[in-house]
Amino acid sequence: MNLPGEIGRRIRMFFHRDQLYRDLDDEMRLHLELRRQQQVDRGLTPMAAARAAHLKFGNAARIKERSLMAWGSETLESFFSDIAYGTRALLRSPALTLVALASLALGIGANSAIFSLLDAVLLRSLPVQNPQQLVLLGTGQDSGIGNNFVDTELYSYPFYRQLQEKNSVFSDVAAVFSMTDDVHGFVLTNKGESTTDSELMHVNLVSGTYFPMLGVQAALGRTLTEADDNSQGNHPVVVLSNGFWKRALASDPNVLNRKIKLGTTIFTVVGVAPVEFFGTRVGESPDMWVPMSMTKSVPPGWDAYDKNFTQSMNVIGRLKPGVSLTQATANVNLLMQQITRGFSDADLSQKNLDKLSKTHVALTPMANGLSSIRQQFSEPLQILMAIVALVLLIACANIANLLLARSTARARELAVRQALGAQRSRLIRQLLTESLTLALIGGLLGIGFALIANRFLLRMVSGGPDVLPIDVGLNLRLLAFTFAVTIATAILFGTIPAFRATRLHLTDSLKDGRGPASAGARNPLAKVLVISQVALSLVLTVGAGLFLRSLVNLNHIDPGFNRENVLRLQVETDALGYKDNDPRLNALYQQIEARVNALPGVKAASFSAFTFHEGSWSDAVLVPGMPNNENVSVHQNVVGNGYFKTMQIPLIAGRTFSSSDTATSQRVAVISEHIAKTLFPPGSPIGQHFHVGDNKPANEYEVIGIVKDAKFNTLQEQTKNINYLSYVQRPWGFGDFEVRYSGDFDTISASVQQAIKSINRNVRIAHVTTLDAQVARSMTNERLVAQLSAFFGLLAVFLSAIGIYGLMSYVVSRRTNEIGIRMALGAARSNVSWMVMREILLLVAIGIAIGIPVTLAGDRLVANMLFGLKGTDPLSLTAAVVLLVLVASTAGYLPAKRASKIDPMEALRYE
């Protein structure tokens, strides 16, 4: 069977159907003519001959119809006429159409928007060759640089080299530095000058095998190759990302051989990556890739190319065809043991060997790429996806209800058509086509809505000044998803009304509802729809309440420092070319602190390695007689003398750092209360000596003070272990500078920046913000979920209100007659409106009764996202119930009032 040919023939015929009609006519006429002739020849009269020919031939009209139907064009044609008819029908009730379209656009748009984020972060495959063959060593949960004997997440560059050489399971292996380096570099002109100011460039160091292994071809020039990576320090080449090429080089077609200066080294551009390639880490898109051989030349100059035990790389392998993940895991783990032991500088102490023998590397398929944002966003995104799906369900129930009400109003039209012989299936098809038209228009609007919403979403998700570089634009997957959702929606809201509308007692309908059908005005189906709307709205509003309360709870957590009135900025000194331990750096820091401290409006100012939610340096605090300390990781912060005053972290005992602590005096430390209680032996720790990390003499410190516990990374965290060191004694290439001020932020910010620049024009100031904003950033997820769920919760309630209003208006109009009789018999107006309100409240009550257990079950699923309350938070539940009852009563008030205004005489005449 030749299917494509068949489809082709059908389509061709569809466009030539006039021809088909004529041809059929012609040949059938010929047939009848010949047959008639034959009969005449046999001696029949012309009349009898024609009759015989027709008898033999059968019903010509029917046969023609059947012949045409064979081509299926009839179905298509009626489809188009249905669409035209449906559009006209929709235009006849513009209010209904508008409400339906608006709720569809919002419902579908919200789904598309969240889906495109979900897709970009969680689902989409890397734009590389056969991404399903790629596996990662480890789980991809870690990034950074460390010096360990063995690590299962990050690997040293020499380890990658050995693995590449010795493995038998990968067709190739590549290594990529687990962090991008933020460098202030220069794009040089063709003459080699830097005309523009420096700009921030995100540089990713990769092995020479990176591009070839991924199978990514350059859009321009070439990608990096093994030859760029075979010896350290002499391959100053760089491949630009497409985005950077467009942004910083204005898509210069002669970009090849242009130069880029990073730190003190000048790199030659050898290629531009294709537009869809963003690297292998979702949520970070490097501006350029530099071979790992140049690591020392790219600030901050990680020294990792030939250090056997400096782990900083993610290692990615491409499985050979036919090799399973299990086989690959076995091979990698075997080599892990061999390679680690085989390094000439391996410290093969018993402790290390024990550790190595217990080490197991897990391989993770990485078709979707690495991601540090995936873990962070996967739960909130899934929750949001569920929320918007519920909203769409409510919208569907709403539209179904509206259609139901309308189809009842159209009962006469449909009854007439059925009476005239229209098949029920044909009518259903037409009603479904109408729903589909509605849904498709809604879907189109939804896509437009989604594209706009996505920009806001991305900004909300990013939670900072820089928008996350993930692609949430229009693409085929998004369109396919939206289309599927649209069709599903049409089926959901269109089917039941269509079947209901065509199941009629013809005679009753033709009598315009004078028969028993008017009893059907108490439409149970419509009520079920309203009840389910109320139930779903309850779920959503309670959810929103929980998320909002949880956000408030988070905000009320005492971080241990005063988050108000602190300016925070970053002072970058890499342009000065000093090494981290250059004494000139510390002199500069002290000068800045002193100058800023003297400014009017400034109460205190200090440098620090970290403030809050900025990552950490963790190490053990080793105290004699406390053997377990080795296993407790302690955040280490390196700070200036004014840090505690600036942050307003209260001192409990002893003293904080002062000018008497110098580079040559006794090294001292300030510890948090929790450390003092748990990591030191009983009694005052002040004056005691301890080591940080290992027992080398250079790491020995004396405790001089104890401060109150403070939060370090997140507000939720329980860790309270922070050890403070002075940068005078423990040099640190800083970043953070904090200023406690009073008065206007902008004024202070300007004068502080000016003061810093006046000391050294070449330092760079970046990320100017407040400590408060920094804290708020740590709650991005919670805020995102809270705000969006509140928005969607309100939307759900609003949609339900429309549903209730629609249903009740309809019910009242159908019951005008009955109400008129009641009033004629002496029912008070208030009784009548109460009768209507009672019905509404009953529906809402049932909806709530169903919604509560569903809500309780659903809230258990989101328990992880909640803080300081349980899923069974009575306050959120009560608030949601009150809100729903209030809104429902308001929505029902108008129809109820209308019912009470009915004039009995009018109503009776209405018959």
Next chain:
Amino acid sequence: MSRDEIPPGTLYLLILKTLALHRKLHGYEIAEAIEQRSEDILQIEEGSLYPALQRMLIKGWVVAEWGVTAGNRRARYYTLTADGKKQLTLELSKFHRIMGAVAKVIQTA
């Protein structure tokens, strides 16, 4: 003389076989050929040829072209395609299988 309706489903087979024998026929000729060869026993509702022919056109078993009859009338002539010949073999073996089965049932009964 009594005429029998053709067994359901055999219309395709009859048309295919007729076209295989005569190479090129128009609708009326097909009807005539079937009736003559069956010695007027098989009677088809002649009109039903046309929907069947349309379906066969769609399936690609036959192709049609316009020509002129002996009486100088415009007529649409149908010819078998390669797919049509294949289909004929298929339909024939199906027919024989069914007939054989029917025969067996009747004999044992």
